[in-house]
Each structure stands twice: as structure tokens, then as C-alpha cells.
Amino acid sequence: MEKFTKLTGVAAPMPLVNIDTDMIIPKQFLKTIKRSGLGANLFDEMRFTLDGQEIPDFVLNQPAYRRAEIIVAGDNFGCGSSREHAPWALLDFGIRAVIATSFADIFYNNCFKNGILPIVLPEDVVAIMMEDAQRGENARITVDLTDQTVTTSDGQSFPFEVDAFKKHCMMNGLDDIGLTMEKAANIDTYEAKAATARPWV
Amino acid sequence: MTARTLYDKIWDDHVVHQADDGTCLLYIDRHLVHEVTSPQAFEGLRMTGRKVRAPEKTIAVPDHNVPTTLDRANAATMTEDSRIQVEALDKNARDFGLHYYPVSDVRQGIVHIVGPEQGWTLPGMTVVCGDSHTATHGAFGSLAHGIGTSEVEHVLATQTLIQRKAKNFKVEITGSLRPGVTAKDITMSVIGQTGTAGGTGYVIEYCGQAIRELSMEGRMTVCNMAIEGGARAGLIAPDEKTFAYCMGRPHAPKGAAWEAALTYWKTLFTDEGAHFDKVITIKGEDIAPVVTWGTSPEDVLPIDGVVPSPSDFKGGKVEAAQRSLDYMGLTPGMKLTDIKIDTVFIGSCTNGRIEDLRAAAAILKGQKIKAGMRAMVVPGSGLVRAQAEEEGLAQIFLDAGFEWRLAGCSMCLAMNPDQLAPGERCAATSNRNFEGRQGRGGRTHLLSPAMAAAAAITGHLTDIREFAPEHV
Ligand code: SF4
Numbered sequence: 001m002e003k004f005t006k007l008t009g010v011a012a013p014m015p016l017v018n019i020d021t022d023m024i025i026p027k028q029f030l031k032t033i034k035r036s037g038l039g040a041n042l043f044d045e046m047r048f049t050l051d052g053q054e055i056p057d058f059v060l061n062q063p064a065y066r067r068a069e070i071i072v073a074g075d076n077f078g079c080g081s082s083r084e085h086a087p088w089a090l091l092d093f094g095i096r097a098v099i100a101t102s103f104a105d106i107f108y109n110n111c112f113k114n115g116i117l118p119i120v121l122p123e124d125v126v127a128i129m130m131e132d133a134q135r136g137e138n139a140r141i142t143v144d145l146t147d148q149t150v151t152t153s154d155g156q157s158f159p160f161e162v163d164a165f166k167k168h169c170m171m172n173g174l175d176d177i178g179l180t181m182e183k184a185a186n187i188d189t190y191e192a193k194a195a196t197a198r199p200w201v
Numbered sequence: 202m203t204a205r206t207l208y209d210k211i212w213d214d215h216v217v218h219q220a221d222d223g224t225c226l227l228y229i230d231r232h233l234v235h236e237v238t239s240p241q242a243f244e245g246l247r248m249t250g251r252k253v254r255a256p257e258k259t260i261a262v263p264d265h266n267v268p269t270t271l272d273r274a275n276a277a278t279m280t281e282d283s284r285i286q287v288e289a290l291d292k293n294a295r296d297f298g299l300h301y302y303p304v305s306d307v308r309q310g311i312v313h314i315v316g317p318e319q320g321w322t323l324p325g326m327t328v329v330c331g332d333s334h335t336a337t338h339g340a341f342g343s344l345a346h347g348i349g350t351s352e353v354e355h356v357l358a359t360q361t362l363i364q365r366k367a368k369n370f371k372v373e374i375t376g377s378l379r380p381g382v383t384a385k386d387i388t389m390s391v392i393g394q395t396g397t398a399g400g401t402g403y404v405i406e407y408c409g410q411a412i413r414e415l416s417m418e419g420r421m422t423v424c425n426m427a428i429e430g431g432a433r434a435g436l437i438a439p440d441e442k443t444f445a446y447c448m449g450r451p452h453a454p455k456g457a458a459w460e461a462a463l464t465y466w467k468t469l470f471t472d473e474g475a476h477f478d479k480v481i482t483i484k485g486e487d488i489a490p491v492v493t494w495g496t497s498p499e500d501v502l503p504i505d506g507v508v509p510s511p512s513d514f515k516g517g518k519v520e521a522a523q524r525s526l527d528y529m530g531l532t533p534g535m536k537l538t539d540i541k542i543d544t545v546f547i548g549s550c551t552n553g554r555i556e557d558l559r560a561a562a563a564i565l566k567g568q569k570i571k572a573g574m575r576a577m578v579v580p581g582s583g584l585v586r587a588q589a590e591e592e593g594l595a596q597i598f599l600d601a602g603f604e605w606r607l608a609g610c611s612m613c614l615a616m617n618p619d620q621l622a623p624g625e626r627c628a629a630t631s632n633r634n635f636e637g638r639q640g641r642g643g644r645t646h647l648l649s650p651a652m653a654a655a656a657a658i659t660g661h662l663t664d665i666r667e668f669a670p671e672h673v
Pocket of ligand 1: 332334549610613631
């Protein structure tokens with residue numbers, strides 16, 4: 001899992017409540033053998049017509065938001081099916097943080113497993129972030145996990161809460177593999193020793 | 202120093218880190234990759250921005266999905282999802298800079314045949330693959346076992362595996378084999394004796410005169426099915442035959458490195474007095490040519506036996522035997538040699554090497570398969586195929602009425618176009634006779650290549666000792 005400490009990026013405003021995982025990634029894309037590649041179908045039915053044409057009004061189809069890294073959304077983001085394909089699709093598209101007043105529980109946890117930071121903020125703060133996000137490409141929002149703050153493009157900062165252990169794993173990019181990677185020095189040492197003892201390997 | 206088994210020695214030389222609870226991080230020397238169990242692992246790497254830690258130790262080859270018909274260059278011979286998996290491997294191998302043998306490469310073949318053939322597998326190594334038959338590589342005295350997809354990702358990223366040590370199990374085959382008895386009969390007989398769970402929690406070391414007398418290819422056949430006995434891995438200590446097999450292979454060491462390797466390899470044996478947690482001894486001369494009658498690899502009987510009755514078994518096995526008999530369409534008491542065969546499959550990572558093809562061709566020379574019989578030979582690799590053509594074996598198979606295929610897993614598992622129809626009965630040199638393994642409703646009898654060839658000619662399971670005494 002990629003480390004998450006601080007991110008400054010374009011935020012796409014999605015002032016909708018109850019954005020469910022079916023919207024995020026419709027079921028016909030779950031047959032894939034992959035976990036990535038799903039970004040192409042992120043929000044597929046909101047993003048494309050039946051014959052595959054982009055729907056110009058949809059936020060991620062607008063030039064300003066094509067490279068968004070943050071989503072600011074309404075209440076209860078990620079509800080519905082528990083599919084982990086949802087965070088996979090978001091991540092594959094390039095989304096690393098989602099700001100909302102609340103998240104569905106499973107989705108919230110799935111995000112941490114995949115290096116996406118879900119940030120819960122009070123309604124008035126989300127409204128300010130939403131407004132900032134609507135200013136487009138030049139309004140970059142900063143998410144700082146170390147300090148636990150989000151900052152608007154004009155410098156207004158707000159604190160957010162996050163579980164200490166989840167924060168630790170996220171900041172250090174820890175997962176099963178990540179934990180082994182903490183022993184990288186041991187692996188390096190082993191490899192150096194083995195290279196002398198059994199150079200033919 | 203305390204006496205150690207071969208497994209102990211290889212293990213000790215690969216521990217990167219040991220936690221207080223005994224969990225170890227084990228270094229992996231060779232990681233083999235095929236198209237079915239790897240795509241999500243590579244996706245995992247991409248999503249996390251990780252690299253393959255040691256691409257030079259990672260070898261990829263497509264085998265499971267790949268059609269083995271001569272027209273396979275035409276992508277239309279593959280189903281859509283198979284094609285996607287093969288293409289994914291193609292891309293992953295190239296993007297991550299792995300050693301790669303694409304379908305178009307003459308060296309392509311079943312991953313467990315390609316590894317040793319190219320000299321990737323060498324004594325004393327740790328070898329893993331997202332495939333249970335990785336046990337095959339234990340024939341070289343390397344610790345080799347299958348892993349799951351998350352572990353594939355773990356190995357790709359870290360070149361290590363989190364492991365706890367297994368127990369030591371010695372399987373000794375004393376004396377010599379009788380004529381007509383092969384490595385396949387050894388390994389199946391062991392499973393028949395220990396059961397499919399007999400090896401659970403253990404690494405088996407096969408030893409004894411009969412094992413020493415086997416060629417490297419025979420030893421690979423033996424270790425290949427260690428997994429069917431439930432063992433994590435099977436091992437055979439390397440010897441002069443092992444060294445001779447490895448010498449000159451494309452990725453084997455050369456010159457001074459070879460000499461250094463040899464010195465180390467010669468230390469790879471179980472010390473006198475080393476402790477085994479479990480031991481079985483089988484007399485080589487007691488082993489007969491065997492076949493399976495049921496749907497578990499432990500359902501093994503000598504070819505001159507009869508189909509058992511559920512009442513021959515105890516406990517849960519009674520019901521399992523009944524279910525096997527129903528599925529296989531067999532009646533207790535019938536002679537195994539009276540079982541009629543529709544299809545013969547010679548191939549797989551168990552018996553798809555050149556010596557296997559030679560053994561089958563020796564039986565088939567100048568003969569014709571039974572009218573109506575469907576028979577195919579699927580070489581384990583493109584190089585095995587080329588060699589068989591050069592030796593004239595291919596012509597013998599073709600003249601006898603066999604299909605002569607390109608390399609792949611083929612009918613060992615029903616994942617490519619080669620499948621059994623419901624009720625179709627197959628004599629197969631592969632390793633699994635599970636329900637549906639070779640196709641839904643298909644019936645599989647496992648046996649050696651020579652016995653498979655004999656069945657193709659007679660149309661029924663056949664005792665090779667009576668059928669071709671001059672060849673046994
Ligand atoms: S030949 Fe059969 S057992 Fe061997 S790797 Fe292929 S599918 Fe698995």
C-alpha cells in the first residue's frame with residue numbers, strides 16, 4: 001500500500017448524498033480478473049452513455065476535473081454493496097482522498113486497506129470544501145494526514161479525526177506486504193550474505 | 202553441530218528473520234509465475250506502486266489456458282477470459298522485466314517442466330509458484346512448494362515468504378523396482394499407502410536405493426505428486442545424476458561458479474542420525490504398476506486388482522468410496538483390466554517429459570490405437586516436443602493414431618479447450634482424478650505413460666507386464 005502523508009490536488013465536487021458502490025463501479029465490471037483497470041469504469045453509468053459516449057455534464061468528464069485526486073461528496077458516501085472494487089476503481093482513477101459528512105462503514109474500512117483516505121467533516125466544513133472544489137482546477141485542496149487537517153485553496157484549515165492505528169498504517173503504507181517490507185534491511189543483509197555464499201543463485 | 206535433515210539445511214540457509222513466535226521470513230531463490238494465479242498479484246503491485254524486488258529471479262510462462270492445438274497462434278482458439286489472462290501475463294512479464302517465455306517461444310511449456318529444463322531450478326534453492334505442483338522441483342534437492350495469489354504478490358514484492366517450519370517425513374523406497382514399474386507407480390503407491398492427508402504438515406524426503414536409481418525425470422515425477430499426498434513439499438537429495446542434469450543448462454552456473462555450486466550442493470544431504478518425525482519404508486520390489494479406480498489420488502490399486510467395494514473401507518471412506526464408484530461408473534469386484542477407456546491423455550507436469558514420451562512411444566511403435574479411441578500426446582514444453590520430433594517419437598505417435606500437440610497443461614485440467622465430455626473415461630498420465638478435473642462428469646484413471654499407451658492400443662486398462670513384456 002502506498003504511503004499517505006500529505007496530498008495537494010484538484011477536488012471534484014459531487015454534491016450528492018448516498019453515492020453507493022453500484023454507482024462507483026457497476027456490477028458488470030466485477031467479472032474482471034484484475035483489481036486495477038477499474039478506473040476506466042469508475043462511475044460508469046453516470047459517466048458514459050449506453051454506447052460509451054462521455055456524458056459532458058458529469059464532473060469527472062469536465063476538463064478541470066479529469067485529473068482529480070480528491071472527491072468532496074454528500075452524506076453516506078460508499079453505501080450499498082461491500083465490493084472492494086469500489087475503492088479499487090477510485091484508486092485506479094487516481095482518487096486518494098474522499099471528503100464527506102459520513103461514509104458507509106464497510107466502504108470506509110475498505111478505503112484504508114487500499115490507501116484511500118476517507119475524511120469525515122461536519123456539514124458546514126464540507127460545504128466550504130464543496131464550494132472551494134467548485135472553483136475548478138486552480139483551487140487545490142490540501143489533505144495533511146500528519147497534522148490531521150484539510151486546507152482550502154485560500155488557506156482555511158480544518159481538523160479531522162482518524163483512528164490512531166489506521167493513521168499509523170496509512171502513513172507508513174502498511175499492509176501484509178508492507179509489514180514484511182519493514183524488514184527490508186534484513187532482506188538486504190540476507191541478500192548480501194547469500195550473494196557471497198551462493199553467488200550462482 | 203546437531204545432525205540435520207536435507208530440509209533443515211535448506212531451511213536454515215534461507216531464514217531472513219525469525220520472530221519470537223517462530224514465524225520466519227524465508228528467502229525465495231526462484232519464483233515461477235503462470236497466467237492463472239498471478240494477475241491480481243501484479244495488479245496489487247501496480248496499485249501500491251511496488252516493484253518486483255528480484256525480476257531476475259522471477260520466471261513467467263503461460264501454460265494452463267493455452268490451447269495445445271496446432272492452430273493456437275490464432276487467438277480465436279482461446280475463450281475470451283483465457284485470452285485476457287494470457288495477455289495479462291504477457292504484459293506483466295514485460296512491464297516488470299521478468300524472464301518470460303511467451304506462447305510463441307519454443308521454450309514455452311508447463312511451468313514445472315520449463316523451470317528445470319532451463320536450469321532455473323538448482324539444488325539447495327527455495328522455489329515457489331502459485332501452483333501446487335511446484336513440488337516437482339524438489340527432485341533437485343530444492344525446497345519447492347505452491348503458494349496462493351496473495352503470497353505471489355508478497356514474493357514478487359519482497360522475494361520472501363512468511364512461513365513456519367514443517368515437520369520432517371522420510372519415505373524410503375528400498376531395493377530396486379521390478380520390470381514395468383515406474384516412478385509414477387512409486388509416487389502413486391506411496392499416496393495409496395499414506396493417504397492424501399498423510400503428508401499434511403510435513404516435507405517429505407524420498408530416499409532409498411529405488412529413488413537413487415531413478416533418472417532426474419523420474420524423480421520429478423515422484424516429487425510432483427508429493428502434494429497429492431498432502432505434503433508441503435517433496436525432496437530428493439542431489440547426487441551425480443542431479444549435477445549431470447543441471448550442467449550446461451542455460452541458467453545453470455558455469456566455470457568457477459559451477460565448481461563453487463558443486464561444492465555446496467554436495468553438502469545437501471540428510472546427516473546420519475538426523476531426526477524424522479515420521480518414517481515409512483516401502484520395498485521397491487513390492488511396488489506393482491498401479492492405476493486409480495476412484496476420484497482421489499489415494500484410490501490406488503495394482504493393475505491386476507479388482508474394483509473395491511465400499512465395505513472394504515472404514516469410517517468416512519465408506520461413503521466416499523460409494524460416491525467415487527457412482528461417479529466413475531464402476532461395479533465392485535470387476536477386474537481393473539476390464540475397464541474400457543474412451544480417451545488417452547499423455548502429458549502434464551507429472552509425465553510430459555522426454556523420457557515419458559519415449560516410454561509411451563516404445564509401446565506404440567508399429568501399433569495402432571483402438572478404433573474410436575481419442576488419444577493425444579501433449580509434450581510438456583516446446584523443447585520436449587522438438588526433441589521428440591528429432592528422435593522420431595512424434596511420427597510413432599502419429600502413425601499409431603495419436604494427436605501430436607503443442608506444449609501446455611491441456612487435458613490435465615479443464616481450463617482450456619481440451620476437456621472430457623460427461624461420462625467420457627480417460628486414462629491419463631496426469632496427477633489428479635478429482636470429480637470434474639478433466640471436464641464436468643469426466644472419469645479419470647491415473648497411470649504411467651507406458652500403461653496409458655497400452656490402454657490406447659487395447660481400449661481398456663492394461664497390465665503392461667503382460668502386454669509388452671519385451672519393453673518392461
Ligand atoms: S500440468 Fe496439470 S498439474 Fe501440472 S501445472 Fe499444468 S494444470 Fe497443474
